[in-house]
Amino acid sequence: MNQHNSSCCSKQKSTPHHHTSNEHDDHHHQKEQQHCACSHDQPILSSNNAPIPVSNDTQAVYRIGNMDCPTEEALIRKKLANMAGIIKLEFNLMQRILTVHHNQASLKDIEAALTAIDMAPEPILNFDTEKTADFTPKIKWKQLAFAGVLALAAEITHFMAGPDYLVLILAIVAILLGGLGTYKKGWIALKNFNLNMNALMSFAVTGALLIGQWPEAAMVMVLFTLAEAIEAKSMDRARNAIKNLLSLTPEQATVLQSDGLWLEMEVKNVAIDSVVRVKPGERIALDGEIVSGQSTINQAPITGESLPIEKEIGDSVFAGTINESGSFEYKVTALATQSTLSRIIKAVESAQGTKAQAQRFVDRFAKVYTPLVFIIALCVGLIPPLFMHGIWFDWIYKALVLLVIACPCALVISTPVTIVSGLAVATRYGILIKGGMYLEQGRKLKTLALDKTGTITYGKPKQTDFIVFGTLDSQQIRQIAASIASRSDHPVSKAITLAANDDQITQFKVINFSAILGQGTRGEIEGELWFMGNHRMVKELGVCSNLLDQQIQALEQQGKTVVMLIGPQGVQALFAVADTIKETSIEAITELKKLGITTVMLTGDNRYTAEVIAKQVGISQAKGNLLPEDKLAVVSELAQSGIVGMVGDGINDAPALAKADIGFAMGAVGTDTAIETADVALMDDDLRKIPQFIRLSKSTFAILVQNITFALAVKIVFFALTFMGEANMWMAVFADIGTSLLVVANGLRLLRK
Numbered sequence: 001m002n003q004h005n006s007s008c009c010s011k012q013k014s015t016p017h018h019h020t021s022n023e024h025d026d027h028h029h030q031k032e033q034q035h036c037a038c039s040h041d042q043p044i045l046s047s048n049n050a051p052i053p054v055s056n057d058t059q060a061v062y063r064i065g066n067m068d069c070p071t072e073e074a075l076i077r078k079k080l081a082n083m084a085g086i087i088k089l090e091f092n093l094m095q096r097i098l099t100v101h102h103n104q105a106s107l108k109d110i111e112a113a114l115t116a117i118d119m120a121p122e123p124i125l126n127f128d129t130e131k132t133a134d135f136t137p138k139i140k141w142k143q144l145a146f147a148g149v150l151a152l153a154a155e156i157t158h159f160m161a162g163p164d165y166l167v168l169i170l171a172i173v174a175i176l177l178g179g180l181g182t183y184k185k186g187w188i189a190l191k192n193f194n195l196n197m198n199a200l201m202s203f204a205v206t207g208a209l210l211i212g213q214w215p216e217a218a219m220v221m222v223l224f225t226l227a228e229a230i231e232a233k234s235m236d237r238a239r240n241a242i243k244n245l246l247s248l249t250p251e252q253a254t255v256l257q258s259d260g261l262w263l264e265m266e267v268k269n270v271a272i273d274s275v276v277r278v279k280p281g282e283r284i285a286l287d288g289e290i291v292s293g294q295s296t297i298n299q300a301p302i303t304g305e306s307l308p309i310e311k312e313i314g315d316s317v318f319a320g321t322i323n324e325s326g327s328f329e330y331k332v333t334a335l336a337t338q339s340t341l342s343r344i345i346k347a348v349e350s351a352q353g354t355k356a357q358a359q360r361f362v363d364r365f366a367k368v369y370t371p372l373v374f375i376i377a378l379c380v381g382l383i384p385p386l387f388m389h390g391i392w393f394d395w396i397y398k399a400l401v402l403l404v405i406a407c408p409c410a411l412v413i414s415t416p417v418t419i420v421s422g423l424a425v426a427t428r429y430g431i432l433i434k435g436g437m438y439l440e441q442g443r444k445l446k447t448l449a450l451d452k453t454g455t456i457t458y459g460k461p462k463q464t465d466f467i468v469f470g471t472l473d474s475q476q477i478r479q480i481a482a483s484i485a486s487r488s489d490h491p492v493s494k495a496i497t498l499a500a501n502d503d504q505i506t507q508f509k510v511i512n513f514s515a516i517l518g519q520g521t522r523g524e525i526e527g528e529l530w531f532m533g534n535h536r537m538v539k540e541l542g543v544c545s546n547l548l549d550q551q552i553q554a555l556e557q558q559g560k561t562v563v564m565l566i567g568p569q570g571v572q573a574l575f576a577v578a579d580t581i582k583e584t585s586i587e588a589i590t591e592l593k594k595l596g597i598t599t600v601m602l603t604g605d606n607r608y609t610a611e612v613i614a615k616q617v618g619i620s621q622a623k624g625n626l627l628p629e630d631k632l633a634v635v636s637e638l639a640q641s642g643i644v645g646m647v648g649d650g651i652n653d654a655p656a657l658a659k660a661d662i663g664f665a666m667g668a669v670g671t672d673t674a675i676e677t678a679d680v681a682l683m684d685d686d687l688r689k690i691p692q693f694i695r696l697s698k699s700t701f702a703i704l705v706q707n708i709t710f711a712l713a714v715k716i717v718f719f720a721l722t723f724m725g726e727a728n729m730w731m732a733v734f735a736d737i738g739t740s741l742l743v744v745a746n747g748l749r750l751l752r753k
């Protein structure tokens with residue numbers, strides 16, 4: 001199966017690599033082909049990491065430890081906005097990574113500007129080899145706890161009517177211990193005319209100190225810092241849910257040395273083409289291809305399907321999967337950092353960088369909300385006492401409470417946590433989602449277009465009928481057919497070749513072989529030109545007849561696919577092949593129907609066969625005789641009446657997949673291109689992953705709505721309470737923290753699915 005030819009990957013980077021048509025007729029069913037799966041047409045960078053290259057620009061990738069919140073994003077945007085040469089900034093807050101697309105901008109200046117706002121950047125040179133996570137700034141728990149104790153002591157001293165100076169000292173020390181960081185960040189933000197929550201909190205706490213609310217000021221500051229710390233931790237949990245997948249791969253592998261001995265080696269030092277031995281029950285350390293032995297392997301870590309799969313010589317094995325029964329040796333086909341699993345993880349990590357719609361809404365909202373509340377607070381603090389004989393203390397206090405409420409923390413944090421958790425769970429199911437927006441859109445899917453061969457069916461048809469149609473000797477006809485069919489990788493041709501091999505039919509030498517898209521193949525045998533293909537080809541060649549039509553139709557109505565062998569004297573034979581429908585396809589279609597999704601089958605195969613198969617799986621609409629561009633046209637048309645998805649496996653579906661709002665690639669595990677180009681890659685061939693994806697999308701969205709509504713409701717309630725004079729700063733901070741923690745917990749709930 002899918003031999004990952006690494007030498008082709010490394011040597012031919014610049015030359016577009018296409019299969020010459022006289023070797024393989026087309027790119028059909030990549031999984032069956034032996035070819036280098038990487039796409040050489042793409043810029044090298046895009047093949048394995050997060051930043052999507054904008055044409056012709058250079059990019060600098062930085063890791064910024066202090067950046068994990070949209071307020072910091074806003075700060076950085078503002079700071080870098082007017083610098084020369086910067087084209088675009090891309091933020092991945094979850095990974096704390098900033099990508100600067102620029103042309104000839106001075107990196108020194110960029111780095112200096114970032115450092116000036118306390119966002120010291122760490123350049124990332126090679127995305128591949130660097131470990132991405134493990135990068136949370138340390139939280140000083142002990143110091144924070146001590147600050148908490150002091151704040152509490154201040155509160156108690158005040159309550160017991162202790163000396164004022166003692167309360168003040170306790171409070172100030174607590175604020176310094178717990179809140180210096182907040183003050184620093186707040187100050188930087190203010191200097192850059194940015195009103196973030198650190199600035200708000202600094203104002204509120206300072207204000208409270210000035211009006212003599214010392215213990216309260218201390219408590220508010222400590223609680224705020226505590227909340228920030230807990231939030232950072234929760235974010236890490238969501239982030240690590242994906243990272244943890246990588247820990248599935250063992251650190252060591254047993255590698256064959258040149259002297260014939262086996263040696264335990266660090267996985268990261270194992271070169272391509274090394275031979276590795278695997279014992280029963282052991283986890284596989286690297287991607288490779290079995291060279292001796294056989295076994296059953298549980299691929300659940302990658303595909304989400306725990307039913308073990310039998311593997312023998314020539315089959316691919318993947319890092320992170322579990323060898324169950326036998327023992328075997330395999331040849332390594334990819335470095336540890338390039339394994340399918342690490343590609344998956346990188347893809348999900350970069351998916352977190354793309355913002356879902358809900359997130360954009362929240363960010364936009366926060367941008368307006370915070371300054372607005374700030375202005376309201378300012379008015380509340382000044383206008384009543386100045387013009388309406390209000391009592392200064394009361395109104396300033398109210399203003400300070402409003403400042404606390406102005407903090408959009410909970411709201412802002414709720415969406416990324418939810419989305420990231422959703423992406424992580426999906427990965428565990430064996431569904432690789434390439435961006436938050438697809439997860440968000442899935443629930444809106446109205447129509448799903450499905451390819452037939454390999455998607456609904458197994459894509460491994462068998463020859464069922466062979467009918468002589470002409471005067472030639474039947475043995476000779478099969479020899480000619482087998483000779484031509486064996487040159488092609490198309491499932492139909494393969495079926496004919498297999499049947500011929502079973503009957504020990506010998507083959508002729510074929511020259512000038514080529515494939516005709518959507519029709520069949522042609523080749524020369526002993527100076528004669530032979531064609532083998534479908535009804536369309538027969539018509540194109542003008543050798544059709546009524547009698548032939550009848551025979552073709554009779555077979556097609558049984559759900560079989562028919563190809564003819566056509567020689568200089570016209571049609572010589574009919575071959576019918578039949579594919580088997582996957583059990584899981586039927587279940588998937590039933591589930592999709594329940595979810596209210598219209599299914600449409602698109603196939604290059606003939607109309608009758610299409611209809612028969614569609615009926616068998618329960619698909620309402622089938623369209624046959626489609627060339628790749630026809631599939632594209634159908635998808636475009638479907639897209640006009642709502643969100644449309646397309647599932648396919650082969651390269652010939654690529655245009656339609658790209659056109660669909662959500663392109664699902666099947667059986668992505670062996671094909672790197674599928675992982676890279678699809679919007680959603682299903683790691684195995686199980687169509688039931690699509691309803692699963694849609695359900696996940698629905699529950700993700702439900703949680704998003706809950707979170708946003710809840711966070712907003714709390715704000716509104718506190719607004720009202722403040723004006724009624726019922727709210728104090730304590731409560732406001734508590735409410736804010738409480739909300740943040742609740743929405744984060746709610747988001748993380750997805751991880752338990």
Ligand SMILES: Nc1ncnc2c1ncn2[C@@H]1O[C@H](COP(=O)(O)OP(=O)(O)OP(=O)(O)O)[C@@H](O)[C@H]1O
Nearest residue numbers: 025452453488490492493518519520534603604605
């Ligand atoms: N290389 C080939 N060998 C034999 N038949 C072929 C070949 N290429 C095309 N055909 C014929 O043309 C039809 C359409 O081929 P095409 O590759 O476009 O679609 P398909 O792969 O069969 O179906 P699907 O679109 O569902 O994947 C096939 O059903 C087959 O009858």
Ligand SMILES: [Cu+]
Nearest residue numbers: 539544545549
């Ligand atoms: Cu015909």
